[in-house]
Amino acid sequence: MSGPERIPLARPVIGPREEELVLEVMRSGMLSLGPMLTRFEAAFAGRLGVDDAVAVSSGTAALHLAVRELGWGRGDEVLTTPLSFIASSNCLLFEDARPVFCDVDPLTLTADPAAMEAAAGERTAGLLPVHIFGWPAAMDEIERLARARGFGLLEDAAQALGTVCSDGRQAGARGNPAAFAFYANKQMTTGEGGMLVPAGPEGGAGARSERNQGRAPNMKFMDHDRLGFNYRLTDVQAAIGVAQLERLDDLLASRARVADAYSARLAAIGAAEPGAGDPDDLVLPLGDRGEERRSWFVYVVRLPADADRDGIIAELDRRGIDARPYIPCIHLSDLYRERFGTREGQFPVAEDFSRRSLALPFHPGLEEAAMERVVSELAGLLGRPRP
Ligand SMILES: Cc1ncc(COP(=O)(O)O)c(C=O)c1O
Incomplete structure (x- = not known):
């Protein structure tokens, strides 16, 4: 089967x-x-x-x-x-x-x-x-x-x-x-x-x-x-x-629609808007603010600070869901460490985000049923009630 x-x-x-x-x-x-x-x-x-x-x-x-x-x-x-x-x-x-x-x-x-x-x-x-x-x-x-x-x-x-x-x-x-x-x-x-x-x-x-x-x-x-x-x-x-x-207008509008739908589903399992709520908890991506408009490229959440991100990614993978750490800090790549002597602790905000970041499946054709599955599995893996 x-x-x-x-x-x-x-x-x-x-x-x-x-x-x-x-x-x-x-x-x-x-x-x-x-x-x-x-x-x-x-x-x-x-x-x-x-x-x-x-x-x-x-x-x-x-x-x-x-x-x-x-x-x-x-x-x-x-x-x-x-x-x-x-x-x-x-x-x-x-x-x-x-x-x-x-x-x-x-x-x-x-x-x-x-x-x-x-x-x-x-x-x-x-x-x-x-x-x-x-x-x-x-x-x-x-x-x-x-x-x-x-x-x-x-x-x-x-x-x-x-x-x-x-x-x-x-x-x-x-x-x-x-x-x-x-x-x-x-x-x-x-x-x-x-x-x-x-x-x-x-x-x-x-x-x-x-x-x-x-x-x-x-x-x-x-x-x-x-x-x-x-x-x-x-x-x-x-x-x-x-x-x-x-067809760019349609593509961008579809991406925005998918992002809004994700944010609503994630808010229902306790994810907070950035800047509101506990910054160490599950945090949503920032939505439009004043004149500023995000063109949705990826949908990346910040996992709770104590979550086992690699374990969550491996479990999602086992359940047929692609997710990735996104995005690693450039200064912590081997190339930059070796060439410039860069190291952990230099850029705490970027490093904290990078450590906790999780890109969820995201594209203009993503269906509600797929989002429901992603958010439900994520909720389970974070020990929260499934929506
Ligand atoms: C921020 C940023 N800069 C530069 C690039 C490089 O683009 P390309 O992969 O087309 O060379 C990318 C590609 O993903 C990117 O995300």
């Missing part, structure tokens, strides 16, 4: 429109640097209300090109958050710049601007906030700090397509270079892929050259005037992107 169907952590929504546009590209014979790429870039820039967007092979590639646009390199320190995916600080290492971590705000889990200000020093060249889990970083304060001290600023918006900051402007559309990512679990996907929003026309031109081995679009075949990479996104991937953008 087979058990109930497995509930995966994430699942992309792909349909006939994606298939149609992919076929169109395949039949056109223009699989790379063709018209679908340009169409995707224009549609993305239009969606964000920015002048330009440069499609690349990954979010990491977008971050790397942005670091180069900002000119950060050897001897430069960049203030950033330890509570993020490792690519958000690895992009600095590619250019020999040094990430300097600052602790996060306990409610928003994004870099605390006061901690950034305190960490700024003579070698500081820039700030790299991350809109983690789709929650907007405190851009007003961070931009103020950057302006006051002459720092460069790069937004990691990999998890934040559709996120709205406290002044009502979208993350990644504020005039700072910004990087988006389109891996299959993101708000929209191209399978793999990324988008750089450059700060201006020069940045856009530079990035278009650097993604294509240092050959600008107006140069002759096999001419190269600068160091470049192969960071091209194929037109097949761009076709998926165009179709996903067409």
Whole structure:
């Protein structure tokens, strides 16, 4: 007898429109640097209300090109958050710049601007906030700090397509270079892929050259005037992107609906809003606040401080439910410990969250019955009455 169907952590929504546009590209014979790429870039820039967007092979590639646009390199320190995916600080290492971590705000889990200000020093060249889990970083304060001290600023918006900051402007559309990512679990996907929003026309031109081995679009075949990479996104991937953008509003609304439904079910087993209730108990993700809008990328709860997270994940797995610790602190990875001597205890807020974090299955098509199963099993494992 087979058990109930497995509930995966994430699942992309792909349909006939994606298939149609992919076929169109395949039949056109223009699989790379063709018209679908340009169409995707224009549609993305239009969606964000920015002048330009440069499609690349990954979010990491977008971050790397942005670091180069900002000119950060050897001897430069960049203030950033330890509570993020490792690519958000690895992009600095590619250019020999040094990430300097600052602790996060306990409610928003994004870099605390006061901690950034305190960490700024003579070698500081820039700030790299991350809109983690789709929650907007405190851009007003961070931009103020950057302006006051002459720092460069790069937004990691990999998890934040559709996120709205406290002044009502979208993350990644504020005039700072910004990087988006389109891996299959993101708000929209191209399978793999990324988008750089450059700060201006020069940045856009530079990035278009650097993604294509240092050959600008107006140069002759096999001419190269600068160091470049192969960071091209194929037109097949761009076709998926165009179709996903067409339905982005629906995808974002479905994600928000699933998140609200989860929060209601979890509140019924005693989970508290962040900032209300006992911070050492089960805590929900932060919901919208004033003008700030989360674009729901993942659904991550904070388990009670004394819960056995690894045991809970293993038990959920046994019961056909995927859940993950999300997200480990970058400074506690072996790479950063060995390279920079970072260690436990340096960033208590980020570390406490990271230790207790649990990402539940989350995607736009997640059904009520699946959520009911997840929350019921979690309640049982936490020793609470099942709803
Ligand atoms: C915060 C953050 N930055 C950067 C990246 C890198 O994007 P990619 O995996 O497309 O290279 C990711 C990917 O998940 C991310 O979550």
